[in-house]
Amino acid sequence: MADKNITCKDCGKEFVFTEAEQDFYKEKGFENEPQRCADCRRARKQQNNNRGFRR
Structure with a gap:
């Protein structure tokens, strides 16, 4: 697995979904x-x- 760049659906800013977070x-x-x-x-x-x- 590699880090993924994802665009926030609220603010539109790009953030990193790290390999550790994915695990x-x-x-x-x-x-x-x-x-x-x-x-x-x-x-x-x-x-x-x-x-x-x-929640």
């Missing part, structure tokens, strides 16, 4: 690659926490 996703059984960069994931999580959602 982690595979180990956890996740089938989909991340669609958001770390900043957008953090912002979305904070937004959901403020709305009372727990």
Whole structure:
């Protein structure tokens, strides 16, 4: 496996999905690659926490 460049679906910024992250996703059984960069994931999580959602 090699690092992959992915474009964030929220901000359009390109981010790297590292080989180590890919191994982690595979180990956890996740089938989909991340669609958001770390900043957008953090912002979305904070937004959901403020709305009372727990994820």
